Amino acid sequence: MASGWAGDGAVQDQIDATIDDALERARRNLPQGESRHECAECGELIPEARRQALPGVQLCINCQAERDADAAHSSYNRRGSKDSQLR
Incomplete structure (x- = not known):
């Protein structure tokens, strides 16, 4: 069912586009x-299994986990929230 000016699949299209991005x-x-x-940050040895699994790996597991945790807090929705689209 379409609501407003949006087409029937508009919401799913937006979700798909966000995932693709x-x-x-x-x-x-x-x-x-x-x-x-x-490791490029702490100097610890990177295990051989990690080096084989991830070509080009630069960080040990601990440093990568810290970097990933920091990056998780800085994400945002570039397409805008539902509220901003309704205005």
């Missing part, structure tokens, strides 16, 4: 190239 951004941010043997 997030996937594209994540793929662009994947490391590439040769993996480091030591």
Whole structure:
């Protein structure tokens, strides 16, 4: 059922576009190239299994977890909230 001027699949289209944008951004941010043997931030050795699993890895697991936690708090919805679309 359509509401207002939006088409029947408008909400799902917006959800799909948001997911596609997030996937594209994540793929662009994947490391590439040769993996480091030591963490770029703390200098700890990076386990061989991690280096093989992630080409171009630069950080140990602990430093990567800290960076990921910091990044999770800085995300935002670039398409705007539902309330901003209704104004």
